[in-house]
Amino acid sequence: MKYYIVAGEASGDLHASNLMKALKQKDENAEFRFWGGDLMEKQSGTLVKHYRDLAFMGFLEVVQNLGTILNNIKFCKKDIQENKPDVLILVDYPGFNLRIAKFAKELGIKVVYYISPQLWAWKEGRVETIKKYVDEMLVILPFEKDFYRKHQVDAHFVGHPLLDAIEGLPLIDIQEFKKENNLNNKEIIALLPGSRKQEISKMLELMLSVRKDFKDYQFVIAGAPSLDKNFYEQFVDADVHFVSNRTYDLLRCSKAALVTSGTATLETALLNIPEVVCYKGSRISYEIGKRLIRNIKYISLVNLIMDKEVVTELIQNELNTKNLIQELNKILNTEKRTQVLTDYEVLRTKLGGSGASQNAAEIIVNL
Secondary structure (H helix, E strand, C coil): CEEEEEECCHHHHHHHHHHHHHHHHHCCCCEEEEEECHHHHCCCCEEEEEHHHCCCCCHHHHHHCHHHHHHHHHHHHHHHHHHCCCEEEEECCHHHHHHHHHHHHHCCCEEEEECCCCCCCCCHHHHHHHHHHCCEEEECCHHHHHHHHHCCCCCEECCCHHHHHHHCCCCCCHHHHHHHCCCCCCEEEEEECCCCHHHHHHHHHHHHHHHHHCCCEEEEEEECCCCCHHHHHHHCECCEEEEECCHHHHHHCEEEEEEECCHHHHHHHHCCCCEEEEECCCHHHHHHHHHHCCCCCCCCHHHHHHCCCCCEEEEHHHCCHHHHHHHHHHHHHCHHHHHHHHHHHHHHHHCCCCCHHHHHHHHHHHC
């Protein structure tokens, strides 16, 4: 079969690449054309557009880049029409993908949505679009199945694909990792500042402001795969190091982490690293978002899934040097660290076992 996949962010690239691998096992004639990234490209097929050209963060940024976004949507529709895939697989990225779903469905193409948009947080009305134009909704968070059932959509909970990615990791030698990356023997505090230049610059300035209070540790920045190493050089010095394309290995060698809100918060938890979740957007984007997002108490997936505060979230004005120092000390040296690690065990149980990619591939091939 001919599969057309649209993933608009780094996390989508990861999950879509594992789905592609599973689809190839179940369909020996699988052909892929996709919007995504380097991981998907390694699975073979044709990369139409890289996600680094698609991702815009926040309401203000979207408005400023509206022309580019609309041109991308137009181009995607044209490409689908010309290539006539058997199935369209959409990975999160709702503002873009829901428009593509409507277009493809009207062409008679089967539409699968893998990894639901966070409609339970905001824009719940988009469920009606999914009911009309999506043939199969495959969700990865346990509470999402109930959310869709409430709206008369029969969604499939396939498990969380991060478990597949993490459980397949080989053992790592911490000393060897440090040696390979020119790190010293101090324990590591990992910094995961995001994947877009604008947020990375803002977040690293704040994260690195705590250095003088943690002289017994070394800070190591996890580089985004979509950005060149040269971009990070402005932040690196004798006390701050940089590792590219080895985020999971870096986390597994770390004592704790400061993590920008997003999928990385869940990845860090599943790798068993205590963390502080950080978020600071433009004031306009934050104020708009605060008024639109209702009925949720947390921004990190860890706390949302657990329905309690497992990891501390420092949001907007609360994200400052004083609070970062206080919360980082807690997860390094106090009972808070033990409690976080205990809660992580419960989190893994809630997410079910591995096999999300295989489960999703089975449903898609049968469709």
